Amino acid sequence: MKLSLPALAFAGLTAAAPVPAQEAPPDAARLEAMTCREFLALDAAGQATVKAAMQAHASGEPPPGAPLPAPPAGGAASARVVEDRTGAAEGPDTAATEMAAAPGGAAAPGVAGGQNESGKVAPGGTEASVTDEGGDLRLLAMRTSCEGGPDALALNALRAAFGNSL
Amino acid sequence: MAAPFSKTDDSVVVIIGTGAGGGTLANELAQKGISVVALEAGGRYLPEDYVNDEWASFAQLAWLDTRRSDGSFRLARDFAGLPSWIVKAVGGTTTHWAGASLRFQDHEWKALTNYGRVEGASLLDWPLDAAEMDPWYTLAEAKMGVTRTNGQPGLPGNTNFLVLEKGAKAVGYKEVHTGRMAINSIEYGGRQACQQTGFCFQGCKWGAKWSTAYTEIPLGEETGNLEVRERCHAARIEHDDKGRVTGVVYFDASGVEQRQAARIVCVAGNTIESPRLLLNSASSMFPDGLANSSGQVGRNYMRHVTGSVYSIFERPVRMWRGTTMAGIMQDEARHDPSRGFVGGYELETLSLGLPFMAAFLDPGAWGREFTSAIDGYENMAGMWIVGEDMPQETNRVTVDTAVVDQFGLPTPVVHYDDHPNDVAMRDHAYERGIAIHRAAGAVRSLPTPPYPSTHNIGTNRMSDNPRDGVVNRWGQTHDIPNLFVSDGSQFTTGAAENPTLTIVALAIRQADHIAREMGAGNL
Numbered sequence: 001m002k003l004s005l006p007a008l009a010f011a012g013l014t015a016a017a018p019v020p021a022q023e024a025p026p027d028a029a030r031l032e033a034m035t036c037r038e039f040l041a042l043d044a045a046g047q048a049t050v051k052a053a054m055q056a057h058a059s060g061e062p063p064p065g066a067p068l069p070a071p072p073a074g075g076a077a078s079a080r081v082v083e084d085r086t087g088a089a090e091g092p093d094t095a096a097t098e099m100a101a102a103p104g105g106a107a108a109p110g111v112a113g114g115q116n117e118s119g120k121v122a123p124g125g126t127e128a129s130v131t132d133e134g135g136d137l138r139l140l141a142m143r144t145s146c147e148g149g150p151d152a153l154a155l156n157a158l159r160a161a162f163g164n165s166l
Numbered sequence: 167m168a169a170p171f172s173k174t175d176d177s178v179v180v181i182i183g184t185g186a187g188g189g190t191l192a193n194e195l196a197q198k199g200i201s202v203v204a205l206e207a208g209g210r211y212l213p214e215d216y217v218n219d220e221w222a223s224f225a226q227l228a229w230l231d232t233r234r235s236d237g238s239f240r241l242a243r244d245f246a247g248l249p250s251w252i253v254k255a256v257g258g259t260t261t262h263w264a265g266a267s268l269r270f271q272d273h274e275w276k277a278l279t280n281y282g283r284v285e286g287a288s289l290l291d292w293p294l295d296a297a298e299m300d301p302w303y304t305l306a307e308a309k310m311g312v313t314r315t316n317g318q319p320g321l322p323g324n325t326n327f328l329v330l331e332k333g334a335k336a337v338g339y340k341e342v343h344t345g346r347m348a349i350n351s352i353e354y355g356g357r358q359a360c361q362q363t364g365f366c367f368q369g370c371k372w373g374a375k376w377s378t379a380y381t382e383i384p385l386g387e388e389t390g391n392l393e394v395r396e397r398c399h400a401a402r403i404e405h406d407d408k409g410r411v412t413g414v415v416y417f418d419a420s421g422v423e424q425r426q427a428a429r430i431v432c433v434a435g436n437t438i439e440s441p442r443l444l445l446n447s448a449s450s451m452f453p454d455g456l457a458n459s460s461g462q463v464g465r466n467y468m469r470h471v472t473g474s475v476y477s478i479f480e481r482p483v484r485m486w487r488g489t490t491m492a493g494i495m496q497d498e499a500r501h502d503p504s505r506g507f508v509g510g511y512e513l514e515t516l517s518l519g520l521p522f523m524a525a526f527l528d529p530g531a532w533g534r535e536f537t538s539a540i541d542g543y544e545n546m547a548g549m550w551i552v553g554e555d556m557p558q559e560t561n562r563v564t565v566d567t568a569v570v571d572q573f574g575l576p577t578p579v580v581h582y583d584d585h586p587n588d589v590a591m592r593d594h595a596y597e598r599g600i601a602i603h604r605a606a607g608a609v610r611s612l613p614t615p616p617y618p619s620t621h622n623i624g625t626n627r628m629s630d631n632p633r634d635g636v637v638n639r640w641g642q643t644h645d646i647p648n649l650f651v652s653d654g655s656q657f658t659t660g661a662a663e664n665p666t667l668t669i670v671a672l673a674i675r676q677a678d679h680i681a682r683e684m685g686a687g688n689l
């Protein structure tokens with residue numbers, strides 16, 4: 001069933017089709033297969049690189065120059081993934097917890113990059129957030145989308161982070 | 167194309183109510199080729215009709231017929247005529263709900279066994295367990311597109327979540343994320359992703375949040391096997407001299423009394439209206455109401471241990487931006503009697519708009535203390551407590567024959583007293599909630615009393631033994647084989663989790679059972 005909402009006029013934008021595999025650069029397969037567990041296992045710089053590459057990939061744009069980071073030593077299993085009660089993957093602290101304290105900011109896509117009441121464009125449409133997180137709001141949105149859902153595709157977390165604006 | 171069925175067609179299944187339970191059941195049965203007439207007291211409102219304004223939306227969709235609260239809980243004083251927040255519309259309360267979709271924890275299916283006897287509480291084990299429910303939960307999660315299940319990514323966190331996350335981690339909690347939400351984080355089921363507009367409680371204008379109003383109901387209607395009769399208020403259920411139900415008498419949109427014949431009747435009017443309907447259907451054969459040989463109809467009303475913590479920070483939070491409830495801290499949901507109570511609770515992010523905040527922050531309050539809190543609204547973060555309350559036989563829905571509604575029907579009275587376990591849990595949760603916000607930098611915290619009940623459960627409880635409850639493990643009444651209960655009133659105990667995912671899973675399971683039994687000629 002398709003909803004006959006005017007709002008759904010935007011629907012086609014929410015999940016931009018990935019570049020078909022045969023035309024895609026060699027990293028594309030890795031980006032498409034990367035899980036949230038793997039994404040969260042990367043350090044902050046690695047996550048930023050992956051996010052930029054995924055953003056380009058999902059928008060059908062050429063990849064940015066930076067090479068994708070290697071998976072962390074010990075593999076994805078070393079990531080500390082905030083897990084739900086029914087899951088199991090708990091490991092030593094690395095990326096996920098680092099990110100929580102790292103630069104970030106208000107993450108929700110609908111508010112990110114918005115115009116705040118004082119008229120200046122502020123991260124996440126907020127003044128400096130009480131969380132003291134600044135920086136890449138979409139990355140923070142992707143991180144919060146991924147946490148607690150280690151098996152989701154990181155590319156889908158990127159889509160969730162961008163909402164309609166990818 | 168919706169099928170119009172004759173009112174004398176006694177081959178149809180009649181479902182009363184089209185919310186989480188009734189709407190899901192209606193579609194599931196229709197998909198199996200079973201003819202269904204769904205009677206719905208409210209009108210049909212779709213996303214384009216919803217209003218992004220708290221009180222206007224409440225006036226549009228909430229159930230405002232006469233009801234009365236009674237008992238020692240604060241709600242009876244603060245909102246005497248509004249014990250619960252339930253919706254009267256096609257889609258029921260799934261239009262206003264927030265979408266939090268959690269499974270019960272394994273031990274919660276067997277509360278009596280795991281908690282032991284608690285004085286004053288009527289704890290009972292469900293006749294079901296986690297293993298039996300697992301496949302039904304999986305189906306429900308797939309149907310509803312629940313985030314963090316079936317590969318769906320989580321929703322991105324808003325600032326209210328970031329505050330919760332920062333504080334919770336600072337005090338040592340681990341299970342913190344943006345929740346399992348029946349809100350699309352990416353396009354799914356022909357519906358688009360959440361736009362973070364923040365009006366989840368008012369009906370989602372984007373259709374990103376699952377609601378039977380625009381998912382299950384139209385899907386069922388497309389089969390040609392489902393007819394939804396809007397603005398049709400069921401007044402009583404009739405039976406034959408063998409004690410089997412035969413039809414439902416209702417008032418149509420013009421207030422004219424009608425009767426729909428039925429092979430099977432499924433009651434899904436929510437935890438207050440469902441027992442009311444059974445009680446109002448009393449007859450010479452069933453003088454205490456239908457399915458009430460145990461005297462349990464209306465008893466063990468539960469509403470979860472609730473309450474909120476709002477805190478004011480030095481800088482703006484603007485908690486109203488983004489999803490209303492996509493944030494959860496689950497570490498306290500475990501059963502750990504060393505905290506001074508049995509069962510557990512979840513802490514979930516919550517934001518109210520300014521109009522609701524003024525009404526609910528401290529009902530009846532005034533003066534500088536109150537106005538300065540409202541002045542701090544922009545800098546406020548909020549969270550909601552959802553904990554397992556103790557079932558008590560005396561917490562119950564009865565009908566007042568002296569006060570009748572617009573159709574001349576006796577009206578419901580909701581009696582509720584907190585159990586000491588509930589009070590201990592709420593106090594613990596307030597303390598932990600404040601600690602979380604303080605750890606994130608809060609300068610002032612405001613523990614806030616419960617609002618009109620959004621989680622209404624119990625009153626037609628499920629039990630193995632007919633003496634202990636109203637329905638069996640299939641939601642079929644112990645007394646009348648072709649009468650089912652299909653909503654949250656079936657709950658034996660409440661668990662710490664928001665109830666709707668379980669209501670939907672039970673409805674899918676019940677549809678399977680009804681179809682099988684009809685096929686075998688047993689119903």
Ligand SMILES: Cc1cc2nc3c(=O)[nH]c(=O)nc-3n(C[C@H](O)[C@H](O)[C@H](O)COP(=O)(O)OP(=O)(O)OC[C@H]3O[C@@H](n4cnc5c(N)ncnc54)[C@H](O)[C@@H]3O)c2cc1C
Nearest residue numbers: 183185187207258259264265266400435653654664665666
């Ligand atoms: C603001 C809010 C937020 C919530 N958030 C969450 C959440 O995040 N997660 C969660 O799990 N739950 C949440 N809930 C609770 C959730 O909405 C309910 O648990 C769920 O909808 C109950 O399903 P139900 O089938 O029992 O009843 P409902 O969904 O209420 O459906 C009952 C239907 O029956 C109709 N009806 C009643 N009597 C009659 C009659 N006599 N004749 C005809 N029709 C009748 C009503 O009009 C209504 O449409 C929330 C509720 C509210 C109000």
Ligand code: SF4
Nearest residue numbers: 360361363364366370
């Ligand atoms: S925040 Fe998302 S789910 Fe809530 S009303 Fe807006 S679009 Fe719908």
